[in-house]
Amino acid sequence: MSTTNKNSESTERDYPGIDFPNVIEGVAGDFASLYSNYLESPPEFFSTCFLTCLGNVISGFVTLESELSPQPRIYLVITGESADDRKSTAINKTFDFFQEVDPYMSICRGVGSAEGLQSQLDENSNSILALDEFKQFVSKSRIDSSVLLPCVNTLFESNSYANRTKQSSIVLENVHLSMIAASTLDTFESMWDSSFTNIGFNNRLFLVPGSSTKKIAFPKMIPEVLKIPIKDKLNQILGVLDSSTPPLRIPMDNDAAQLYEDWYRNFSRSIHTKRIDTYSLRFMILFAVNENKFIVDKEIVEKVILLMDWQLKMRQIYDPIDADNVIAKMEGKIRRQLSNQDLTDRELKQKTHYHRVGTHIYNYAIKNLENSDEIYYDRDTDRWVLIE
Numbered sequence: 001m002s003t004t005n006k007n008s009e010s011t012e013r014d015y016p017g018i019d020f021p022n023v024i025e026g027v028a029g030d031f032a033s034l035y036s037n038y039l040e041s042p043p044e045f046f047s048t049c050f051l052t053c054l055g056n057v058i059s060g061f062v063t064l065e066s067e068l069s070p071q072p073r074i075y076l077v078i079t080g081e082s083a084d085d086r087k088s089t090a091i092n093k094t095f096d097f098f099q100e101v102d103p104y105m106s107i108c109r110g111v112g113s114a115e116g117l118q119s120q121l122d123e124n125s126n127s128i129l130a131l132d133e134f135k136q137f138v139s140k141s142r143i144d145s146s147v148l149l150p151c152v153n154t155l156f157e158s159n160s161y162a163n164r165t166k167q168s169s170i171v172l173e174n175v176h177l178s179m180i181a182a183s184t185l186d187t188f189e190s191m192w193d194s195s196f197t198n199i200g201f202n203n204r205l206f207l208v209p210g211s212s213t214k215k216i217a218f219p220k221m222i223p224e225v226l227k228i229p230i231k232d233k234l235n236q237i238l239g240v241l242d243s244s245t246p247p248l249r250i251p252m253d254n255d256a257a258q259l260y261e262d263w264y265r266n267f268s269r270s271i272h273t274k275r276i277d278t279y280s281l282r283f284m285i286l287f288a289v290n291e292n293k294f295i296v297d298k299e300i301v302e303k304v305i306l307l308m309d310w311q312l313k314m315r316q317i318y319d320p321i322d323a324d325n326v327i328a329k330m331e332g333k334i335r336r337q338l339s340n341q342d343l344t345d346r347e348l349k350q351k352t353h354y355h356r357v358g359t360h361i362y363n364y365a366i367k368n369l370e371n372s373d374e375i376y377y378d379r380d381t382d383r384w385v386l387i388e
Helices: 026-038 043-058 087-101 114-123 134-141 148-154 185-190 224-242 254-266 276-290 298-318 323-338 345-352 359-371
Strands: 062-064 075-080 106-109 126-131 161-164 169-172 176-184 206-209 248-250 375-378 383-386
Touching: 026 043, 026 087, 026 224, 026 276, 043 075, 043 087, 043 126, 043 176, 043 206, 043 224, 043 276, 062 276, 075 087, 075 185, 087 176, 087 224, 106 114, 114 126, 114 148, 114 169, 126 134, 134 148, 134 176, 134 185, 148 161, 176 185, 185 298, 206 298, 224 276, 248 276, 254 298, 276 298, 323 345, 323 359, 323 375, 323 383, 359 375
Parallel strands: 062 248, 075 176, 075 206, 106 126, 126 176
Antiparallel strands: 161 169, 375 383
16 A cells, blocks of 8 residues: 555655655555545655554564564654645544544643653653644753753653752653654754754654645545544554563564665665664564564565665755764864874864864764774874874
8 A cells, every 4th residue: 555646746845766655555554545535634644643653552562573672663753845734634633543543542742841741651651742843842942951852862762761850850761752743844954953963863853754735625524434444453453462472572584684684784874874773673663563464574674774765865855954064074174183283082172163063963073084094092192193
């Protein structure tokens, strides 16, 4: 079942390879196909929102047969050129559908502080943070003394977070947080500052740009008879997981493992690829469960690779700080300063004015130069040295 409208008009930003890949099948594909026929939101909004909801519901109950034990949780941000792309429609309709199947699915519709998020997760350890306007979360995270950003940042890969002060104490254990947020592209590209990029928050987001290609003045009701088969499939999947001893570990067959190994070894590394591999493992779980396979075969890995390659393109196109170019400039500054003399790390930071781009960019530039054998750190003198 395709979730890509091959006859759709191109978006306002005419970039090559921007079309969402035709990879999401199974119950998520059925859901996206049905709802996008009745509503204006593009199918990729429905399918990725569906997978994010599914991932949160099953997190803690299923993982891969791997020592890493990845969890199928997604921090999804769907973006469009304007309000006309019906981002909130896709989010809300997906929530409605899931809660008809699983009334206990927990949704936190906005949060102003880490304390507020703790209250939500204390009540429901598996929760989805839903943000109709992603900029509001960014604004709340900038408040002085707020630990909302480091809390959400940590919970992407961890199930626990703690921050104790004289005034308050935040302790979260065994929680499973996912996120679905909406933003216009212009807002997404302009709202960031170094407090987000320095801790790598941007690369924890799975960005799905889309554009509505049809206008429906008065959407008809979706007949319940068309929803029932999709609900039955979802119930069947959740029933399998409910009857298993958690966590159910999904194996990967040999052909799939070899294909993934080849892709992983040859995947070009840059600031934009950070956590692409993390998402690849998470989507393997989601694709397998979504298609009711409970094994990662070669076909699933092929689909995941296509999706990850597409996500890399989206990051490169919509990166709010044009990170690769910024890193290249920083590399040049480092080479120039070290060509005159060896410098301590503190001296090198000062001379390259690292504070203008943040430690995240500086550290990436240093790592790149080290990996290419252009500089090294002399531990005897505690100085960076340029290799002539």
